[in-house]
Amino acid sequence: MAFNFEKMLAPIPERSLKADAIKATGARNTAEYISMGVADMSFKPPDAVLKELSREVKKGFLGYYGGIENYKDAVTKWMKHVHSWEPRSEWISTAHGLVAAIGTALRAYTNEGDGIIVFSPVYHSFRKIIRANNRKLIECPMLLHGGKYYLDLKKLETLMTGRERMIVFCSPHNPGGRIWKIEEQRELAFFCKKYGLYLIIDEIHNDLIYPNKKHVTFPLAASDVFEKFILMTSTTKTFNIAGGLMGNVIIPSEKIRRKFSNANSATGESPNRFGMIMGEKAMQEGQLWLKNLMKYLNENRIIFDEEINSIPFVKSMPLEATYLAWVDFSETSIEENVLMQKLTNDAKIIANPGSSFGLGGEKFVRFNLANSRSVIREATRRIKDLFKT
Template identity: 40%
Template sequence: MTTQDPSVFDEIIERRGTDSAKWDRMEKVYGVPTDTGLPMWVADTDFRAPQVVIDRLQKAVSHGIFGYADNSDEFNAAIQWWMKNRHGWEVEADWIFTTTGIVNAVGMCLDAFTAPGDGIVLFTPVYHAFAKVINAAGRRVVELPMIEENGRHKMDFAAYDALLDGSEKMVILCSPHNPGGTVWTREELCQLGDFAKRHDLLLVSDEIHHDLVYPGEKHLPMPVADPSVIDRLLMLTAPSKTFNVAGLHTGNVIIQDETLRDTFAARMRAINLSGNSLGNFALAAAYSPKGAEWVDAQMAYLDENRKIFDETINSIPGLKSMPLQATYLSWVDYADTGMNAEEFYRRVEQDAQIAVNHGDTFGTGGKNCARFNIGTQRARIEEACTRLKKAFADLQ
């Protein structure tokens, strides 16, 4: 039972004019007016970070000296405590590498373990930054389309073997999945492990959303679900989505296998990559009992947002939202409206003045879908619902 006051999540915090990508760029990207629009695209929330994080950062700022810092013992201990107590995963300090966020971590894994031209497997639709980084690195995106079954995404391993040609070197998993919020079961993760072993693929498991799991669901870290893949496994974690500190660009690559770890460490040394002190301070403060209490309260709050948003979406003929098991990113299918993308987004962006991610940017399987960020104050969720009902009123 949490003692965190849920009203902290109701507080409307003005983000316009703060160099917020989510708020200050929606007009440039989507034509949604900054002064009247609702941004439901960029994957950060509109909640303040927990007070324990703010206090730690204020202490550092008040000191006024931002020289080279080393809180690695505290930093590593916090990660170890969090993974053990929140996820049942025992981590050793020397397995942990710090990167400037998860996308950077993906890039580092590509750089350290693959070569230009190698195939990199993605289960689509999936977080669009993966394909961008793969393409920018001169690697080749190999899309394995997922199916929808019982209101969730599902990896279709029966079909996947025939889609590979042997040039693939790595597979990237998003766990829990973005978009759609699927929490993978132990059986599914073991099937993935078998697939990776069958095709001799390194497995990158991006678990950035692992704390954002709704009541009744349970996230399993990949090494807990299937220890047999440890010799090919690269785990990616970060506090950024959980605590709304993405701008501090602190992420981790956690590697249990010594051979993989040595290879990655050599590449880290070669480019002299390290984290930033404020991000490290924030993580150490967040991964704590007070941080855990805050996360539990946030998930209870997001659970109500989820219910309100889903009820509205599913009441509009032709629209349906995938039931979220995790994340604050709702995946909405508009195929049954009969509308093309231009018409659907005209209604959402011009009529309702809501900025959302277009589904086709998530790869194969994203057509006729859109991603809505519900990580905001309840009043804004209710306002978004009112606007969407009005924008699609002729369907009622």
């Protein structure tokens, strides 16, 4: 089957975070803006997903969701075929999105005031949800070597005070698109074991892997090391259905799982009908779409990097996964707020300032590359224009 992503573009609707971000500029002509902030793709989800949703709407029954065993069956098959690790159906809980699931896990396993560790710069909602739950955020900055991030467990040792209870880990990493090697995941697992920490592994980007790269899911890499891990996966980034707000929380250990289930029940969690229907269908029929998507995104990534790296002192981090380019402007003389103003007001590009990802993110900018090739070219042209002397 041929996939032409140029023909699968969905215009930004009024009711979207992307539209809100453009409106927030105060501009009258919002059509001039290129949206490269919010991590939704510009492509329609697989046809099978749209058709399934339409069928459901046409039937007219929009009540509470049921039939979760079929959904769980799709999750176990997806994990087995795509990630070579097969969870048991009873290990899987669902949640209203992974950020909400992280909040639930914080309440399940830790108390107010406990230290929660993240490796920064990292997806900004980790920091927000940790603080919103009155836990103490501990940022362990990653090392940056040869344009690639590394975990700094030696540094983390020096930050440990005895009040830390959990690490929230992003794999593959957002931002920077780093795929963690098996040895790195094992070292992290041994660290957690040594200090008695719970480990949340957010693998929301685990399917968005570039050709010839390999992501290894945490349980396959290191579940023999310790049992206090909580794996989170989702179809939402993979198939561009984040509005369905759902996700999977996979916990092999019964003891650890019971705590999560209790905390999840305390939120009144009950699956979102539309999210579950879309997710199930996407896992059943979306694999070929995904393969072609990654080929398309790979071309976008190559073009973007080539253009951006031609600007003196500017470096785009080579992505192994995710469609979120991470560009280092730290060797230019421009301040971050000036750069962001220029990007928004002059280039008319909406992107995410690096400082919003925490320590080490300053003077980086994150750009969403899941757009048509012509938009990517136009965006790079506008960014290059900012630096013309």
